[in-house]
Amino acid sequence: xxxxxxxxxxxxxxxxxxxxxxxxxxxxxxxxxxxxxxxxxxxxxxxxxxxxxxxxxxxxxxxxxxxxxxxxxxxxxxxxxxxxxxxxxxxxxxxxxxxxxxxxxxxxxxxxxxxxxxxxxxxxxxxxxxxxxxxxxxxxxxxxxxxxxxxxxxxxxxxxxxxxxxxxxxxxxxxxxxxxxxxxxxxxxxxxxxxxxxxxxxxxxxx
Numbered sequence: 001x002x003x004x005x006x007x008x009x010x011x012x013x014x015x016x017x018x019x020x021x022x023x024x025x026x027x028x029x030x031x032x033x034x035x036x037x038x039x040x041x042x043x044x045x046x047x048x049x050x051x052x053x054x055x056x057x058x059x060x061x062x063x064x065x066x067x068x069x070x071x072x073x074x075x076x077x078x079x080x081x082x083x084x085x086x087x088x089x090x091x092x093x094x095x096x097x098x099x100x101x102x103x104x105x106x107x108x109x110x111x112x113x114x115x116x117x118x119x120x121x122x123x124x125x126x127x128x129x130x131x132x133x134x135x136x137x138x139x140x141x142x143x144x145x146x147x148x149x150x151x152x153x154x155x156x157x158x159x160x161x162x163x164x165x166x167x168x169x170x171x172x173x174x175x176x177x178x179x180x181x182x183x184x185x186x187x188x189x190x191x192x193x194x195x196x197x198x199x200x201x202x203x204x205x206x207x
Contacts (some may be wrong), residue, residue, distance in 0.1 A: 003036065003068055005029055011067050014163040015120040017172050024121075031122025032069070042072040043130045046079055061184050062137045063158035064119050065191060071115075071124040073134040080152065084142050087111070087135030096132065111136040112176055116161055141178060156184035160194050166202035175199050 012025045042061070044052050053076045060075040062083075075083065090096040091107070103113030115136050123129040137158055142151040151157060157180045164173040177194050181187050 003032060007068070008032065011069065011163075012120055014172060015066075015116060015174070028121045035122060035125055038125065040125065042074045043125060043134075045073050045075045045083070045131050045134050047082075059155070061156040061158075062134045063156070063179075064115050064133065064137060064161065065158070066116065066119055066161040069119055071119050071130070071133055073130065075134060075138075080138070083135045083138035087132065087139040090132045090135060095128075108140060111140050112159075115140075115159065116174060116176075119161070141180075144178070151180075154180040154182050156181040156187060160191055162195070162199055164199050164202050173202050 008029050009025055012028055016024070046053050055074065056077065058077040060077065060080045062073045062075060064071045091100060091110070100110045100114055103117060104110040115133055118124070118126075118129050118133050124133070138151070140159075141147075141157050157178075160177040160179055162175045162177065164175050166173055177197065179190060179194050181190060
């Protein structure tokens with residue numbers, strides 16, 4: 001996939017606002033060029049010290065997208081229940097806490113901010129950030145109040161993130177569309193359908 005640098009710059013500054021300088025945007029663009037060149041498709045989440053598990057029909061898939069940018073993780077069935085706690089451990093780690101300090105005012109905002117920032121900044125293949133993104137997605141979606149069935153019943157789940165235009169000079173706002181699918185082999189058109197849903201109206205923070 002080829003991503004136009006101007007399109008990437010627009011996504012970057014919608015995400016980071018004025019705090020996202022030209023040099024930081026260039027580095028994010030370069031990381032995404034390496035991601036596209038690697039053409040790996042997905043990272044694989046599994047315990048340290050064991051060989052990478054082969055693909056299986058019972059695997060779980062966690063994703064996040066923002067326009068043409070995509071993060072995708074394949075999660076071994078046996079490891080899936082550990083992901084929410086893995087995320088919480090990351091938030092308590094000194095390095096993780098520093099990364100999350102500017103991502104939001106409460107735990108759920110920080111998790112969403114971390115996913116969004118890491119995606120746009122091109123850290124989707126990072127050996128620490130990538131698994132933490134999968135953990136954050138799993139923790140957020142497994143703790144939604146009123147989810148009709150357990151997250152474990154869905155073998156593909158994640159967020160499609162969209163910029164919500166607001167008044168000039170006002171704080172940015174993003175919408176996280178949660179998407180679930182019990183049969184990941186039947187996902188054709190899933191994101192296209194999600195993206196047809198209307199975005200909420202811009203409202204000032206906190207939101």
